[in-house]
Amino acid sequence: MSDASYPDDLLYHPEHDWARLKDADATFGITWFAQDALGEVVFFDPPPVGTTVTKDEPYTEVESVKAVSDVVAPLSGEIIEVNTALADKPETINDEPYGEGWLVKVKLSDPEEASSLLDAAAYKASLA
Amino acid sequence: MPSTAETALRRTSLYERHAAAGAKLVPFAGWEMPVQYTGIRDEHLAVRRHAGVFDVSHMGEVQTRGPQATAFLQRVLSNEVRRLPEGGAQYSLLCREDGGIIDDLFTYRLADCEFLTVTNAANHQKDLAWMQEQAAGFDVDVIDRAAEFGMLAVQGPAARELAGGLADGPLPPRMHCCQRDLAGVPVLVCGTGYTGEDGVELLFDPEHAPAVWDALVQAGATPCGLGARDTLRLEVCFHLYGNDMDERRNPIEAGLGWCCKEQTGFIGADAVAAARAAGTPEKLVAFAIEGPGIPRPGNPILGGGIVTSGTFSPCLECGIGMGYVPSERATPGTGIEIDVRGTARAAVIKAKPLYQTKGP
Numbered sequence: 001m002s003d004a005s006y007p008d009d010l011l012y013h014p015e016h017d018w019a020r021l022k023d024a025d026a027t028f029g030i031t032w033f034a035q036d037a038l039g040e041v042v043f044f045d046p047p048p049v050g051t052t053v054t055k056d057e058p059y060t061e062v063e064s065v066k067a068v069s070d071v072v073a074p075l076s077g078e079i080i081e082v083n084t085a086l087a088d089k090p091e092t093i094n095d096e097p098y099g100e101g102w103l104v105k106v107k108l109s110d111p112e113e114a115s116s117l118l119d120a121a122a123y124k125a126s127l128a
Numbered sequence: 129m130p131s132t133a134e135t136a137l138r139r140t141s142l143y144e145r146h147a148a149a150g151a152k153l154v155p156f157a158g159w160e161m162p163v164q165y166t167g168i169r170d171e172h173l174a175v176r177r178h179a180g181v182f183d184v185s186h187m188g189e190v191q192t193r194g195p196q197a198t199a200f201l202q203r204v205l206s207n208e209v210r211r212l213p214e215g216g217a218q219y220s221l222l223c224r225e226d227g228g229i230i231d232d233l234f235t236y237r238l239a240d241c242e243f244l245t246v247t248n249a250a251n252h253q254k255d256l257a258w259m260q261e262q263a264a265g266f267d268v269d270v271i272d273r274a275a276e277f278g279m280l281a282v283q284g285p286a287a288r289e290l291a292g293g294l295a296d297g298p299l300p301p302r303m304h305c306c307q308r309d310l311a312g313v314p315v316l317v318c319g320t321g322y323t324g325e326d327g328v329e330l331l332f333d334p335e336h337a338p339a340v341w342d343a344l345v346q347a348g349a350t351p352c353g354l355g356a357r358d359t360l361r362l363e364v365c366f367h368l369y370g371n372d373m374d375e376r377r378n379p380i381e382a383g384l385g386w387c388c389k390e391q392t393g394f395i396g397a398d399a400v401a402a403a404r405a406a407g408t409p410e411k412l413v414a415f416a417i418e419g420p421g422i423p424r425p426g427n428p429i430l431g432g433g434i435v436t437s438g439t440f441s442p443c444l445e446c447g448i449g450m451g452y453v454p455s456e457r458a459t460p461g462t463g464i465e466i467d468v469r470g471t472a473r474a475a476v477i478k479a480k481p482l483y484q485t486k487g488p
Contacts, residue, residue, distance in 0.1 A: 039152075039355075040167045042440045043422050043447075045471075061469070063422050065168040065440045066355050068469070 004032050007098055011114055012123035013074035015056075018098065024111055026075055029102045030062065030093065033127055039064040041093040046082035046104060053077060053106060055113050060103065062093060075113050077106040140185035141278055141337040149351055157249035159186040162353040172359050172442040174350035175323055176485070179284035181341065181349035182357055185334065188252030189277045190259060193242040194268035201243055204262050204395055205235060206379065206388040212237045217303045217320050220387050222255055223396030227378035227403060231255050232369055234320055236305045244273070244316070244331070248369050262395065278334035280341065282349055283360075285487060287327035290347045291317070299328055302488045311336075311343035319488075322357070324364030326487035359439050362448060363483035365414045371425055372412060372436045372450055381408035381452070383480070411458040412436070413477045415466075417447035421473035423466050429453055430465040430472060443483050447473070 010018040016034035020027040035041065043063040053059040058070035059079075082104050086092060093101040108114075118126065137160040146153060151162035162183065164171060174180045192201055202209040207220035216237050222230040231251040236244045247255045252274055259270045282291045292299050295317065296309040305318040313336040321327040332340060345351060358368070367373055373382040378396075380388075380403040390397040390404070410433065417423060423438030429451055438449030453464065460479040465472045 039164060040169050042169070043420065045420055063440070065172075065359060065442065066163065068422065068424060 004036070005098070006032065006120045006124050008120045010098065010120065011074065011117035012120065013056075013072060013117055014123070014126055015072040017072055017074045019074040019114070019117065021111075021114060024108050025080065025105060026077070026108055027102050027105050028071075028074060029097055030071060031123070032097050034069070035094045035097050035101075038062060038069050039066055041090045044086045044090045044093065044103070046084075046086070047079060049079050049082060051079045053079060053104075062090075071103065073106075074117055075106065075108055076110055077108040079104050080107050081105040138186075140183055141334040142183045142185065142341055145338060145341055146183065146351075151351070151353060154354075156354060157186060159249060161186055162351075164353040164355045165351045168353070168355040168359060169442045171350060171352040171356035175284045175325055175352060175356065175360055176443060177285070179282060179287040179290050179327070179349045180352035180356065181344045182281040182283070182352050182354075183279075183337075183341070184281050184329070184357075185278040185337065186249040187279055188247035188249060188255070188272075188274040189331070190245045190247060190256055191242070191271040191273045192245065192259070192268060193271070194266070195241060196267040197241045197243055200263055200266040200268040200270075201235065201245075202392050202394065203266075204259055205233070206394050206396070206400070208389040208392055209235070210392070214239060215300065215304050215306055217305055217318055221379055221384060222258065223379065223394065223400065224375060225395055225399065227380075227396045227399030228375035229369070229373045229377055229379060229382065229384070230258055230375060232367060232373070232384070234318075236316070236318060238305075238316075246279070247274075250370060276333070277331045278337035278340075280330045280337070280344065281321050281323075281327065281357075282330065282344055283321045283323040283325045283327035284349075285325060287325065287349070290349055291328050291330070291344065293347060294343050302326070311340045313339055315340065322366050323360040324366070324481065324483070324485040325360075358437075359442060362437050362439055362450065363441050363443055363481065364485060365450060365480035365482055367412075367450075368437055378403050378408070380404050381410055381412060383412045407455060409455060410452040411455045412450055413453055413458050414450050414480045414482050415448070415464060415475040415477050416441075416444065416482060417466070418474045418476060421466070421468050421471065422447040423449040423451075423468055423473065423475070427469075428467045430467060431457070433457075433464075435466060441483065447475075448482050453477070
């Protein structure tokens with residue numbers, strides 16, 4: 001399992017999700033804190049491409065052996081890609097939560113929403 | 129029991145060991161217990177392939193002794209206590225008059241007129257009160273010994289060899305017990321466990337717990353938490369009290385008729401005999417999910433029924449569980465669908481156990 005880290009180039013939602021913005025699109029995932037609390041992820045069943053997600057609302061689930069956890073959308077939009085590689089290797093979410101363990105890519109409906117997210121320092125402070 | 133939110137959680141004498149080993153500690157039946165150290169799957173596989181050690185000191189102990197100890201236990205326990213030899217172990221149920229299951233228990237016969245019964249932590253006070261109430265009229269003492277025992281389970285194909293190397297004599301066979309010095313301290317060694325693997329359970333003065341724990345870990349046992357204990361027992365379809373049965377279920381529908389000997393006249397025997405003769409509307413079955421999805425306790429089974437235990441099986445690498453279904457649909461091979469948070473997941477009812485271990 002990876003060591004605790006919160007990269008500076010991401011925006012964070014207090015429900016332990018991250019977003020990486022690129023133009024009007026964003027990649028979503030869960031933070032190191034979230035995957036550590038959950039334990040080894042054994043199942044991720046992504047929502048279909050085309051699904052509309054709403055900021056602060058659950059849009060999918062990740063499951064460890066012991067528990068299932070809702071994943072909250074940090075921003076609103078429409079899913080344009082899902083990480084299909086996680087079907088065979090869901091533990092990638094533990095190993096590389098900010099890299100190969102990304103969950104979905106979203107076309108943002110309101111990029112201005114990003115202004116309400118936390119930067120790495122503020123998110124880290126919220127965990128203390 | 130007072131609400132745990134307002135009550136300080138109790139800690140076993142191994143708390144510092146767990147914390148130092150990086151365990152995730154969670155509230156469980158009023159105790160702060162390790163749910164995992166490195167990860168449930170790793171710990172689970174360590175037990176299936178080699179050996180793991182579990183701190184189960186939260187479990188309770190009740191001593192029963194006196195001239196009528198056997199007669200008394202035969203009245204409250206569902207199994208045939210009078211056939212339990214000295215140095216023997218037996219699984220049984222504590223039942224209400226209507227057959228409702230109060231607890232499931234292992235009882236060890238330490239001497240002709242002395243027994244030790246291990247209770248589930250959440251049920252200990254209830255069991256003790258029930259047993260003491262039923263003891264009126266018997267020449268017997270029913271004594272709470274929960275504070276006087278620490279308990280470790282050492283489980284896995286290498287568990288016996290590993291524990292035996294620390295003992296001053298041979299370990300007892302399966303379903304037997306004996307007193308030994310182990311890791312230099314007096315230990316009641318029991319050939320029992322709840323993982324489906326061979327192994328032993330060790331009962332001793334709690335102050336010796338760190339010494340016994342350290343010796344076992346040093347000898348190669350992997351520290352394992354309650355998370356792996358749950359996945360291990362579910363793969364072999366051992367019941368978890370409070371999930372798979374409780375006071376609203378009788379032993380027949382729970383699939384525990386095998387440890388009920390109605391001819392002994394135990395409390396609840398008439399109700400159990402009636403349920404056995406007439407059959408029950410529902411039965412506890414084991415199932416495996418076909419394809420994706422992990423069932424969880426409380427998930428509805430479509431067409432009637434409910435999941436009582438569910439997890440991801442590290443050995444079978446799929447979702448597995450147990451649950452109650454209408455008896456006419458309880459035959460292995462029957463397809464069912466489980467409502468896993470709004471998604472219907474296909475599953476097949478399987479013969480128990482779901483996973484076949486090599487031992488004991």
